Amino acid sequence: MRDKNLASSTIRGTRAALNLFFKFALDRDYIKSIPTIPVPSLKKNPRPEFNKDEWNKLTTFLRKWVEEPCKGERGLNGYDKKRHRERFYLQHYVLIMGNTGIRVGEMRNVRWVDLDKVEVNGGEQRLLFSVDGKTGKRDVIANAGTERYIRRIYEYRRDELGKTDDDFDRTEFIFCHPDGKRIGTYRGSFETLLKDTKLRKDKNGNNRTLYSLRHTYATMRINEVPIYQLAINMGTSVEMIEDYYSHAKVRDKEFASSMTKGNQKGSAKALPF
Known part of the structure:
Protein backbone atom coordinates (compact mmCIF):
# COMPACT_ATOMS: atom_id res chain seq x y z
CA MET A 1 0.00 0.00 0.00
CA LYS A 43 -1.21 21.34 12.61
CA LYS A 44 -2.34 24.84 11.74
CA ASN A 45 -3.16 24.86 8.04
CA PRO A 46 -5.34 27.89 7.29
CA ARG A 47 -7.18 27.78 4.00
CA PRO A 48 -6.29 30.52 1.53
CA GLU A 49 -8.54 33.55 1.40
CA PHE A 50 -9.04 36.29 -1.18
CA ASN A 51 -7.36 39.63 -0.60
CA LYS A 52 -9.29 42.81 -1.39
CA ASP A 53 -8.07 43.05 -4.97
CA GLU A 54 -8.90 39.40 -5.64
CA TRP A 55 -12.31 39.76 -4.01
CA ASN A 56 -13.07 42.76 -6.21
CA LYS A 57 -11.93 40.83 -9.27
CA LEU A 58 -14.16 37.89 -8.37
CA THR A 59 -17.30 39.92 -7.64
CA THR A 60 -16.82 42.14 -10.70
CA PHE A 61 -16.47 39.06 -12.92
CA LEU A 62 -19.61 37.57 -11.40
CA ARG A 63 -21.77 40.51 -12.46
CA LYS A 64 -20.93 39.99 -16.14
CA TRP A 65 -20.82 36.19 -15.90
CA VAL A 66 -24.39 35.95 -14.60
CA GLU A 67 -25.78 37.90 -17.53
CA GLU A 68 -24.02 35.90 -20.28
CA PRO A 69 -26.79 33.25 -20.59
CA CYS A 70 -29.29 36.07 -21.15
CA LYS A 71 -27.45 37.21 -24.25
CA GLY A 72 -26.98 33.76 -25.72
CA GLU A 73 -23.69 31.89 -25.49
CA ARG A 74 -21.55 30.43 -28.29
CA GLY A 75 -23.42 32.45 -30.89
CA LEU A 76 -26.83 31.08 -29.89
CA ASN A 77 -29.82 33.34 -29.61
CA GLY A 78 -32.27 33.16 -26.76
CA TYR A 79 -32.34 33.03 -22.99
CA ASP A 80 -30.82 30.09 -21.11
CA LYS A 81 -33.03 30.22 -18.03
CA LYS A 82 -31.53 27.19 -16.28
CA ARG A 83 -27.95 28.41 -16.59
CA HIS A 84 -28.87 31.95 -15.63
CA ARG A 85 -30.57 30.68 -12.47
CA GLU A 86 -27.56 28.57 -11.49
CA ARG A 87 -25.18 31.48 -11.96
CA PHE A 88 -27.49 33.96 -10.24
CA TYR A 89 -27.75 31.76 -7.15
CA LEU A 90 -24.01 31.07 -7.08
CA GLN A 91 -23.26 34.79 -7.37
CA HIS A 92 -25.41 35.58 -4.36
CA TYR A 93 -24.10 32.58 -2.44
CA VAL A 94 -20.56 33.94 -2.84
CA LEU A 95 -21.61 37.44 -1.80
CA ILE A 96 -23.54 36.28 1.26
CA MET A 97 -20.89 33.80 2.43
CA GLY A 98 -18.16 36.40 2.05
CA ASN A 99 -20.15 38.91 4.08
CA THR A 100 -21.22 36.66 6.93
CA GLY A 101 -18.45 34.13 7.57
CA ILE A 102 -21.08 31.39 7.92
CA ARG A 103 -19.81 27.84 7.49
CA VAL A 104 -20.72 25.94 4.33
CA GLY A 105 -22.60 23.28 6.30
CA GLU A 106 -24.49 25.92 8.26
CA MET A 107 -25.67 27.89 5.24
CA ARG A 108 -26.89 24.73 3.56
CA ASN A 109 -29.77 24.47 6.06
CA VAL A 110 -30.76 28.13 6.39
CA ARG A 111 -34.41 28.83 5.57
CA TRP A 112 -36.21 32.10 5.03
CA VAL A 113 -37.77 31.75 8.45
CA ASP A 114 -34.25 31.81 9.95
CA LEU A 115 -33.74 35.43 8.93
CA ASP A 116 -34.34 38.37 11.22
CA LYS A 117 -33.07 41.92 11.67
CA VAL A 118 -31.34 43.81 14.44
CA GLU A 119 -31.09 47.56 14.93
CA VAL A 120 -27.67 49.17 15.25
CA ASN A 121 -26.56 52.66 16.26
CA GLY A 122 -28.16 55.37 14.19
CA GLY A 123 -31.36 53.40 13.68
CA GLU A 124 -30.03 51.34 10.76
CA GLN A 125 -30.83 47.66 10.56
CA ARG A 126 -28.63 44.65 9.88
CA LEU A 127 -29.58 41.19 8.73
CA LEU A 128 -29.46 38.38 11.28
CA PHE A 129 -29.03 34.71 10.34
CA SER A 130 -29.95 31.94 12.77
CA VAL A 131 -27.71 28.97 11.97
CA ASP A 132 -27.15 25.54 13.45
CA GLY A 133 -23.96 23.67 12.72
CA LYS A 134 -20.58 22.58 14.00
CA THR A 135 -20.72 24.60 17.23
CA GLY A 136 -24.48 24.49 17.77
CA LYS A 137 -27.04 27.21 17.28
CA ARG A 138 -26.06 30.85 17.06
CA ASP A 139 -27.08 34.13 15.47
CA VAL A 140 -24.83 35.74 12.88
CA ILE A 141 -24.89 39.45 12.08
CA ALA A 142 -24.21 40.10 8.39
CA ASN A 143 -22.17 42.96 6.98
CA ALA A 144 -24.07 46.03 5.89
CA GLY A 145 -25.42 45.57 2.37
CA THR A 146 -26.06 41.83 2.68
CA GLU A 147 -29.78 42.57 2.90
CA ARG A 148 -29.65 43.62 -0.77
CA TYR A 149 -28.36 40.21 -1.81
CA ILE A 150 -31.02 38.43 0.23
CA ARG A 151 -33.72 40.66 -1.22
CA ARG A 152 -32.64 39.81 -4.77
CA ILE A 153 -32.83 36.05 -4.13
CA TYR A 154 -36.17 36.41 -2.38
CA GLU A 155 -37.70 38.36 -5.26
CA TYR A 156 -36.23 35.94 -7.81
CA ARG A 157 -37.67 32.93 -6.00
CA ARG A 158 -41.02 34.58 -5.31
CA ASP A 159 -41.44 35.49 -8.98
CA GLU A 160 -40.22 32.06 -10.08
CA LEU A 161 -43.03 30.47 -8.08
CA GLY A 162 -45.57 33.10 -9.03
CA LYS A 163 -46.23 33.86 -5.38
CA THR A 164 -47.02 37.03 -3.47
CA ASP A 165 -45.31 38.14 -0.27
CA ASP A 166 -48.28 36.89 1.73
CA ASP A 167 -48.32 33.33 0.39
CA PHE A 168 -44.55 32.83 0.04
CA ASP A 169 -43.40 29.74 1.97
CA ARG A 170 -40.77 30.94 4.43
CA THR A 171 -39.94 27.42 5.56
CA GLU A 172 -38.22 26.85 2.22
CA PHE A 173 -34.42 26.70 2.03
CA ILE A 174 -32.87 29.95 0.79
CA PHE A 175 -30.50 28.17 -1.56
CA CYS A 176 -32.73 25.68 -3.32
CA HIS A 177 -33.42 24.08 -6.69
CA PRO A 178 -36.53 25.09 -8.66
CA ASP A 179 -38.43 22.20 -7.02
CA GLY A 180 -37.62 23.55 -3.55
CA LYS A 181 -35.05 20.93 -2.61
CA ARG A 182 -31.98 22.41 -0.96
CA ILE A 183 -28.78 22.72 -2.95
CA GLY A 184 -26.27 20.29 -1.50
CA THR A 185 -23.04 21.97 -2.56
CA TYR A 186 -21.63 24.58 -4.90
CA ARG A 187 -18.16 23.02 -4.84
CA GLY A 188 -17.96 22.03 -8.51
CA SER A 189 -19.41 25.24 -9.94
CA PHE A 190 -17.29 27.34 -7.58
CA GLU A 191 -14.11 25.59 -8.72
CA THR A 192 -15.07 26.25 -12.34
CA LEU A 193 -15.69 29.89 -11.49
CA LEU A 194 -12.27 30.20 -9.87
CA LYS A 195 -10.58 28.65 -12.90
CA ASP A 196 -12.38 31.10 -15.20
CA THR A 197 -11.17 34.03 -13.08
CA LYS A 198 -7.68 32.52 -12.61
CA LEU A 199 -8.20 32.67 -8.83
CA ARG A 200 -8.13 28.92 -8.15
CA LYS A 201 -4.75 29.10 -6.42
CA ASP A 202 -3.26 31.65 -4.05
CA LYS A 203 0.26 32.99 -4.38
CA ASN A 204 1.63 29.96 -2.50
CA GLY A 205 -0.03 27.49 -4.87
CA ASN A 206 -2.77 26.45 -2.44
CA ASN A 207 -6.19 25.66 -3.90
CA ARG A 208 -9.03 27.88 -2.79
CA THR A 209 -12.32 26.23 -1.82
CA LEU A 210 -15.76 27.33 -0.68
CA TYR A 211 -14.31 27.68 2.81
CA SER A 212 -12.07 30.43 1.45
CA LEU A 213 -15.17 32.65 1.58
CA ARG A 214 -15.38 32.24 5.36
CA HIS A 215 -11.65 32.93 5.69
CA THR A 216 -11.97 36.00 3.49
CA TYR A 217 -14.65 37.34 5.82
CA ALA A 218 -12.42 36.76 8.84
CA THR A 219 -9.27 38.37 7.39
CA MET A 220 -11.20 41.44 6.29
CA ARG A 221 -13.11 41.87 9.56
CA ILE A 222 -10.24 41.19 11.96
CA ASN A 223 -8.95 44.73 11.41
CA GLU A 224 -12.37 46.30 11.90
CA VAL A 225 -13.93 44.63 14.96
CA PRO A 226 -12.61 43.29 18.30
CA ILE A 227 -11.40 39.71 18.03
CA TYR A 228 -13.76 38.54 20.79
CA GLN A 229 -16.81 39.83 18.91
CA LEU A 230 -15.55 38.35 15.64
CA ALA A 231 -15.09 34.96 17.33
CA ILE A 232 -18.66 35.01 18.66
CA ASN A 233 -20.12 35.93 15.30
CA MET A 234 -18.15 33.19 13.54
CA GLY A 235 -18.89 30.55 16.16
CA THR A 236 -15.26 29.88 17.00
CA SER A 237 -12.72 30.74 19.71
CA VAL A 238 -10.52 33.79 20.15
CA GLU A 239 -7.54 31.43 20.02
CA MET A 240 -8.60 30.13 16.61
CA ILE A 241 -9.03 33.67 15.30
CA GLU A 242 -5.57 34.64 16.55
CA ASP A 243 -3.94 31.45 15.23
CA TYR A 244 -5.43 31.51 11.76
CA TYR A 245 -6.09 35.15 10.94
CA SER A 246 -3.56 37.28 12.81
CA HIS A 247 -1.46 37.47 9.63
CA ALA A 248 -4.05 39.90 8.29
CA LYS A 249 -3.36 42.21 11.24
CA VAL A 250 0.25 42.69 10.19
CA ARG A 251 -0.82 43.82 6.73
CA ASP A 252 -3.28 46.35 8.11
CA LYS A 253 -2.28 50.00 7.53
CA GLU A 254 -3.08 51.14 11.08
CA PHE A 255 -1.28 48.16 12.60
CA ALA A 256 1.80 48.85 10.49
CA SER A 257 1.72 52.53 11.46
CA SER A 258 1.49 51.80 15.18
CA MET A 259 4.27 49.21 14.98
CA THR A 260 6.66 51.63 13.24
CA LYS A 261 6.01 54.80 15.25
CA GLY A 262 9.25 56.60 16.04
CA ASN A 263 11.11 54.97 13.17
CA GLN A 264 12.79 57.05 10.53
CA LYS A 265 10.53 57.92 7.63
CA GLY A 266 10.86 55.76 4.58
CA SER A 267 9.84 56.24 1.00
CA ALA A 268 7.78 53.91 -1.15
CA LYS A 269 9.88 55.06 -4.10
CA ALA A 270 12.82 53.14 -2.65
CA LEU A 271 11.00 49.84 -3.07
CA PRO A 272 11.81 47.89 -6.25
CA PHE A 273 8.20 46.64 -6.63
Whole structure:
Protein backbone atom coordinates (compact mmCIF):
# COMPACT_ATOMS: atom_id res chain seq x y z
CA MET A 1 0.00 0.00 0.00
CA ARG A 2 1.35 3.40 -0.95
CA ASP A 3 2.26 5.68 1.98
CA LYS A 4 0.21 8.85 2.28
CA ASN A 5 0.82 11.96 4.32
CA LEU A 6 -2.51 12.38 6.10
CA ALA A 7 -3.55 15.64 7.70
CA SER A 8 -3.39 15.62 11.50
CA SER A 9 -7.11 16.45 11.64
CA THR A 10 -7.84 13.32 9.55
CA ILE A 11 -5.73 11.17 11.87
CA ARG A 12 -7.45 12.60 14.95
CA GLY A 13 -10.87 11.89 13.44
CA THR A 14 -9.88 8.32 12.61
CA ARG A 15 -8.55 7.89 16.15
CA ALA A 16 -11.91 8.99 17.58
CA ALA A 17 -13.76 6.48 15.40
CA LEU A 18 -11.39 3.66 16.41
CA ASN A 19 -11.85 4.48 20.08
CA LEU A 20 -15.61 4.07 19.68
CA PHE A 21 -15.04 0.71 18.02
CA PHE A 22 -12.69 -0.43 20.78
CA LYS A 23 -15.18 0.70 23.44
CA PHE A 24 -17.86 -1.41 21.75
CA ALA A 25 -15.49 -4.39 21.71
CA LEU A 26 -14.64 -3.86 25.38
CA ASP A 27 -18.33 -3.74 26.37
CA ARG A 28 -18.88 -7.06 24.58
CA ASP A 29 -15.79 -8.59 26.26
CA TYR A 30 -14.10 -9.05 22.90
CA ILE A 31 -10.99 -7.30 24.24
CA LYS A 32 -9.57 -6.79 27.74
CA SER A 33 -8.63 -3.12 27.40
CA ILE A 34 -8.71 -0.22 24.97
CA PRO A 35 -5.34 0.28 23.28
CA THR A 36 -3.76 3.69 23.59
CA ILE A 37 -3.53 5.58 20.32
CA PRO A 38 -1.25 8.65 20.39
CA VAL A 39 -2.93 11.96 19.66
CA PRO A 40 -1.10 13.88 16.91
CA SER A 41 -0.76 17.60 17.37
CA LEU A 42 -3.21 19.59 15.30
CA LYS A 43 -1.21 21.34 12.61
CA LYS A 44 -2.34 24.84 11.74
CA ASN A 45 -3.16 24.86 8.04
CA PRO A 46 -5.34 27.89 7.29
CA ARG A 47 -7.18 27.78 4.00
CA PRO A 48 -6.29 30.52 1.53
CA GLU A 49 -8.54 33.55 1.40
CA PHE A 50 -9.04 36.29 -1.18
CA ASN A 51 -7.36 39.63 -0.60
CA LYS A 52 -9.29 42.81 -1.39
CA ASP A 53 -8.07 43.05 -4.97
CA GLU A 54 -8.90 39.40 -5.64
CA TRP A 55 -12.31 39.76 -4.01
CA ASN A 56 -13.07 42.76 -6.21
CA LYS A 57 -11.93 40.83 -9.27
CA LEU A 58 -14.16 37.89 -8.37
CA THR A 59 -17.30 39.92 -7.64
CA THR A 60 -16.82 42.14 -10.70
CA PHE A 61 -16.47 39.06 -12.92
CA LEU A 62 -19.61 37.57 -11.40
CA ARG A 63 -21.77 40.51 -12.46
CA LYS A 64 -20.93 39.99 -16.14
CA TRP A 65 -20.82 36.19 -15.90
CA VAL A 66 -24.39 35.95 -14.60
CA GLU A 67 -25.78 37.90 -17.53
CA GLU A 68 -24.02 35.90 -20.28
CA PRO A 69 -26.79 33.25 -20.59
CA CYS A 70 -29.29 36.07 -21.15
CA LYS A 71 -27.45 37.21 -24.25
CA GLY A 72 -26.98 33.76 -25.72
CA GLU A 73 -23.69 31.89 -25.49
CA ARG A 74 -21.55 30.43 -28.29
CA GLY A 75 -23.42 32.45 -30.89
CA LEU A 76 -26.83 31.08 -29.89
CA ASN A 77 -29.82 33.34 -29.61
CA GLY A 78 -32.27 33.16 -26.76
CA TYR A 79 -32.34 33.03 -22.99
CA ASP A 80 -30.82 30.09 -21.11
CA LYS A 81 -33.03 30.22 -18.03
CA LYS A 82 -31.53 27.19 -16.28
CA ARG A 83 -27.95 28.41 -16.59
CA HIS A 84 -28.87 31.95 -15.63
CA ARG A 85 -30.57 30.68 -12.47
CA GLU A 86 -27.56 28.57 -11.49
CA ARG A 87 -25.18 31.48 -11.96
CA PHE A 88 -27.49 33.96 -10.24
CA TYR A 89 -27.75 31.76 -7.15
CA LEU A 90 -24.01 31.07 -7.08
CA GLN A 91 -23.26 34.79 -7.37
CA HIS A 92 -25.41 35.58 -4.36
CA TYR A 93 -24.10 32.58 -2.44
CA VAL A 94 -20.56 33.94 -2.84
CA LEU A 95 -21.61 37.44 -1.80
CA ILE A 96 -23.54 36.28 1.26
CA MET A 97 -20.89 33.80 2.43
CA GLY A 98 -18.16 36.40 2.05
CA ASN A 99 -20.15 38.91 4.08
CA THR A 100 -21.22 36.66 6.93
CA GLY A 101 -18.45 34.13 7.57
CA ILE A 102 -21.08 31.39 7.92
CA ARG A 103 -19.81 27.84 7.49
CA VAL A 104 -20.72 25.94 4.33
CA GLY A 105 -22.60 23.28 6.30
CA GLU A 106 -24.49 25.92 8.26
CA MET A 107 -25.67 27.89 5.24
CA ARG A 108 -26.89 24.73 3.56
CA ASN A 109 -29.77 24.47 6.06
CA VAL A 110 -30.76 28.13 6.39
CA ARG A 111 -34.41 28.83 5.57
CA TRP A 112 -36.21 32.10 5.03
CA VAL A 113 -37.77 31.75 8.45
CA ASP A 114 -34.25 31.81 9.95
CA LEU A 115 -33.74 35.43 8.93
CA ASP A 116 -34.34 38.37 11.22
CA LYS A 117 -33.07 41.92 11.67
CA VAL A 118 -31.34 43.81 14.44
CA GLU A 119 -31.09 47.56 14.93
CA VAL A 120 -27.67 49.17 15.25
CA ASN A 121 -26.56 52.66 16.26
CA GLY A 122 -28.16 55.37 14.19
CA GLY A 123 -31.36 53.40 13.68
CA GLU A 124 -30.03 51.34 10.76
CA GLN A 125 -30.83 47.66 10.56
CA ARG A 126 -28.63 44.65 9.88
CA LEU A 127 -29.58 41.19 8.73
CA LEU A 128 -29.46 38.38 11.28
CA PHE A 129 -29.03 34.71 10.34
CA SER A 130 -29.95 31.94 12.77
CA VAL A 131 -27.71 28.97 11.97
CA ASP A 132 -27.15 25.54 13.45
CA GLY A 133 -23.96 23.67 12.72
CA LYS A 134 -20.58 22.58 14.00
CA THR A 135 -20.72 24.60 17.23
CA GLY A 136 -24.48 24.49 17.77
CA LYS A 137 -27.04 27.21 17.28
CA ARG A 138 -26.06 30.85 17.06
CA ASP A 139 -27.08 34.13 15.47
CA VAL A 140 -24.83 35.74 12.88
CA ILE A 141 -24.89 39.45 12.08
CA ALA A 142 -24.21 40.10 8.39
CA ASN A 143 -22.17 42.96 6.98
CA ALA A 144 -24.07 46.03 5.89
CA GLY A 145 -25.42 45.57 2.37
CA THR A 146 -26.06 41.83 2.68
CA GLU A 147 -29.78 42.57 2.90
CA ARG A 148 -29.65 43.62 -0.77
CA TYR A 149 -28.36 40.21 -1.81
CA ILE A 150 -31.02 38.43 0.23
CA ARG A 151 -33.72 40.66 -1.22
CA ARG A 152 -32.64 39.81 -4.77
CA ILE A 153 -32.83 36.05 -4.13
CA TYR A 154 -36.17 36.41 -2.38
CA GLU A 155 -37.70 38.36 -5.26
CA TYR A 156 -36.23 35.94 -7.81
CA ARG A 157 -37.67 32.93 -6.00
CA ARG A 158 -41.02 34.58 -5.31
CA ASP A 159 -41.44 35.49 -8.98
CA GLU A 160 -40.22 32.06 -10.08
CA LEU A 161 -43.03 30.47 -8.08
CA GLY A 162 -45.57 33.10 -9.03
CA LYS A 163 -46.23 33.86 -5.38
CA THR A 164 -47.02 37.03 -3.47
CA ASP A 165 -45.31 38.14 -0.27
CA ASP A 166 -48.28 36.89 1.73
CA ASP A 167 -48.32 33.33 0.39
CA PHE A 168 -44.55 32.83 0.04
CA ASP A 169 -43.40 29.74 1.97
CA ARG A 170 -40.77 30.94 4.43
CA THR A 171 -39.94 27.42 5.56
CA GLU A 172 -38.22 26.85 2.22
CA PHE A 173 -34.42 26.70 2.03
CA ILE A 174 -32.87 29.95 0.79
CA PHE A 175 -30.50 28.17 -1.56
CA CYS A 176 -32.73 25.68 -3.32
CA HIS A 177 -33.42 24.08 -6.69
CA PRO A 178 -36.53 25.09 -8.66
CA ASP A 179 -38.43 22.20 -7.02
CA GLY A 180 -37.62 23.55 -3.55
CA LYS A 181 -35.05 20.93 -2.61
CA ARG A 182 -31.98 22.41 -0.96
CA ILE A 183 -28.78 22.72 -2.95
CA GLY A 184 -26.27 20.29 -1.50
CA THR A 185 -23.04 21.97 -2.56
CA TYR A 186 -21.63 24.58 -4.90
CA ARG A 187 -18.16 23.02 -4.84
CA GLY A 188 -17.96 22.03 -8.51
CA SER A 189 -19.41 25.24 -9.94
CA PHE A 190 -17.29 27.34 -7.58
CA GLU A 191 -14.11 25.59 -8.72
CA THR A 192 -15.07 26.25 -12.34
CA LEU A 193 -15.69 29.89 -11.49
CA LEU A 194 -12.27 30.20 -9.87
CA LYS A 195 -10.58 28.65 -12.90
CA ASP A 196 -12.38 31.10 -15.20
CA THR A 197 -11.17 34.03 -13.08
CA LYS A 198 -7.68 32.52 -12.61
CA LEU A 199 -8.20 32.67 -8.83
CA ARG A 200 -8.13 28.92 -8.15
CA LYS A 201 -4.75 29.10 -6.42
CA ASP A 202 -3.26 31.65 -4.05
CA LYS A 203 0.26 32.99 -4.38
CA ASN A 204 1.63 29.96 -2.50
CA GLY A 205 -0.03 27.49 -4.87
CA ASN A 206 -2.77 26.45 -2.44
CA ASN A 207 -6.19 25.66 -3.90
CA ARG A 208 -9.03 27.88 -2.79
CA THR A 209 -12.32 26.23 -1.82
CA LEU A 210 -15.76 27.33 -0.68
CA TYR A 211 -14.31 27.68 2.81
CA SER A 212 -12.07 30.43 1.45
CA LEU A 213 -15.17 32.65 1.58
CA ARG A 214 -15.38 32.24 5.36
CA HIS A 215 -11.65 32.93 5.69
CA THR A 216 -11.97 36.00 3.49
CA TYR A 217 -14.65 37.34 5.82
CA ALA A 218 -12.42 36.76 8.84
CA THR A 219 -9.27 38.37 7.39
CA MET A 220 -11.20 41.44 6.29
CA ARG A 221 -13.11 41.87 9.56
CA ILE A 222 -10.24 41.19 11.96
CA ASN A 223 -8.95 44.73 11.41
CA GLU A 224 -12.37 46.30 11.90
CA VAL A 225 -13.93 44.63 14.96
CA PRO A 226 -12.61 43.29 18.30
CA ILE A 227 -11.40 39.71 18.03
CA TYR A 228 -13.76 38.54 20.79
CA GLN A 229 -16.81 39.83 18.91
CA LEU A 230 -15.55 38.35 15.64
CA ALA A 231 -15.09 34.96 17.33
CA ILE A 232 -18.66 35.01 18.66
CA ASN A 233 -20.12 35.93 15.30
CA MET A 234 -18.15 33.19 13.54
CA GLY A 235 -18.89 30.55 16.16
CA THR A 236 -15.26 29.88 17.00
CA SER A 237 -12.72 30.74 19.71
CA VAL A 238 -10.52 33.79 20.15
CA GLU A 239 -7.54 31.43 20.02
CA MET A 240 -8.60 30.13 16.61
CA ILE A 241 -9.03 33.67 15.30
CA GLU A 242 -5.57 34.64 16.55
CA ASP A 243 -3.94 31.45 15.23
CA TYR A 244 -5.43 31.51 11.76
CA TYR A 245 -6.09 35.15 10.94
CA SER A 246 -3.56 37.28 12.81
CA HIS A 247 -1.46 37.47 9.63
CA ALA A 248 -4.05 39.90 8.29
CA LYS A 249 -3.36 42.21 11.24
CA VAL A 250 0.25 42.69 10.19
CA ARG A 251 -0.82 43.82 6.73
CA ASP A 252 -3.28 46.35 8.11
CA LYS A 253 -2.28 50.00 7.53
CA GLU A 254 -3.08 51.14 11.08
CA PHE A 255 -1.28 48.16 12.60
CA ALA A 256 1.80 48.85 10.49
CA SER A 257 1.72 52.53 11.46
CA SER A 258 1.49 51.80 15.18
CA MET A 259 4.27 49.21 14.98
CA THR A 260 6.66 51.63 13.24
CA LYS A 261 6.01 54.80 15.25
CA GLY A 262 9.25 56.60 16.04
CA ASN A 263 11.11 54.97 13.17
CA GLN A 264 12.79 57.05 10.53
CA LYS A 265 10.53 57.92 7.63
CA GLY A 266 10.86 55.76 4.58
CA SER A 267 9.84 56.24 1.00
CA ALA A 268 7.78 53.91 -1.15
CA LYS A 269 9.88 55.06 -4.10
CA ALA A 270 12.82 53.14 -2.65
CA LEU A 271 11.00 49.84 -3.07
CA PRO A 272 11.81 47.89 -6.25
CA PHE A 273 8.20 46.64 -6.63
